[in-house]
Amino acid sequence: MDGFTKFLKIADEIDIMIFKNDKTSLTLKAFVYDIPSDSDLVISNPISEGNLYPMERQYEYYFRFYIENAGMYLFKGNVVNRITYDNLPAVQVKLVSEIKRVQRRRFFRVRLMSHGSFYEERQLTEGEIEIMRQKLKKRFANEQDIIIDETVIDKTEFETLDLSGGGLRVETTAAYQIGDFVEGEFIISGNMVKFKGEVTRCEKNASNRNEVGIRFLELDENTQSKIVAYVFEIERNFIKKGLI
Numbered sequence: 001m002d003g004f005t006k007f008l009k010i011a012d013e014i015d016i017m018i019f020k021n022d023k024t025s026l027t028l029k030a031f032v033y034d035i036p037s038d039s040d041l042v043i044s045n046p047i048s049e050g051n052l053y054p055m056e057r058q059y060e061y062y063f064r065f066y067i068e069n070a071g072m073y074l075f076k077g078n079v080v081n082r083i084t085y086d087n088l089p090a091v092q093v094k095l096v097s098e099i100k101r102v103q104r105r106r107f108f109r110v111r112l113m114s115h116g117s118f119y120e121e122r123q124l125t126e127g128e129i130e131i132m133r134q135k136l137k138k139r140f141a142n143e144q145d146i147i148i149d150e151t152v153i154d155k156t157e158f159e160t161l162d163l164s165g166g167g168l169r170v171e172t173t174a175a176y177q178i179g180d181f182v183e184g185e186f187i188i189s190g191n192m193v194k195f196k197g198e199v200t201r202c203e204k205n206a207s208n209r210n211e212v213g214i215r216f217l218e219l220d221e222n223t224q225s226k227i228v229a230y231v232f233e234i235e236r237n238f239i240k241k242g243l244i
Contacts, residue, residue, distance in 0.1 A: 026048065041092070058078065167214050197215055
């Protein structure tokens with residue numbers, strides 16, 4: 001069985017996937033401090049909410065890491081001890097499973113059957129401004145009271161197809177070019193969240209609609225937390241069922 005020395009090196013980032021109970025889970029970041037052997041690993045003690053997370057001794061955790069151009073890998077490890085390594089809090093981990101590649105992408109992607117819309121601010125044409133002015137004249141006796149906002153937000157609806165921590169894939173009537181900047185919003189777990197992103201693909205599907213891939217560029221902390229929690233919950237269920 002291939003072990004740590006084949007896949008990891010000092011300073012690599014590693015995720016610790018913690019299933020606290022049936023409804024609560026979280027993912028914490030750690031870094032590789034040392035690789036004493038194929039089956040032994042020393043990592044930084046992860047931080048949660050500003051404090052050292054108390055990794056339980058003799059407890060098995062799921063760990064994952066990403067190798068550029070190779071994919072995402074997953075394994076189970078037993079926490080042997082909490083120690084100090086070069087005066088830093090650390091955790092000793094013993095490999096107790098095969099290290100297996102679970103996908104090629106950095107981010108776990110899940111199906112999301114929801115909807116949302118792109119929105120784009122544009123300048124009104126002179127004709128559109130005149131139409132609005134004529135409508136407002138009927139409501140205001142004094143034309144000087146009429147104020148027209150010469151910009152408008154156009155919305156184009158889409159249906160979501162899948163989602164990851166790094167991006168979104170949707171189906172829409174709108175056509176985009178790779179590299180286009182887009183803004184929009186979509187519903188996840190009953191909440192509307194906003195995003196900014198870059199188009200990474202746009203292809204016609206069998207329904208003659210466009211499948212648009214988007215890489216997130218800006219997410220506020222609240223939105224990011226909602227997306228990560230949604231994706232991780234599905235990923236967690238797959239792991240528990242042995243599907244990944």
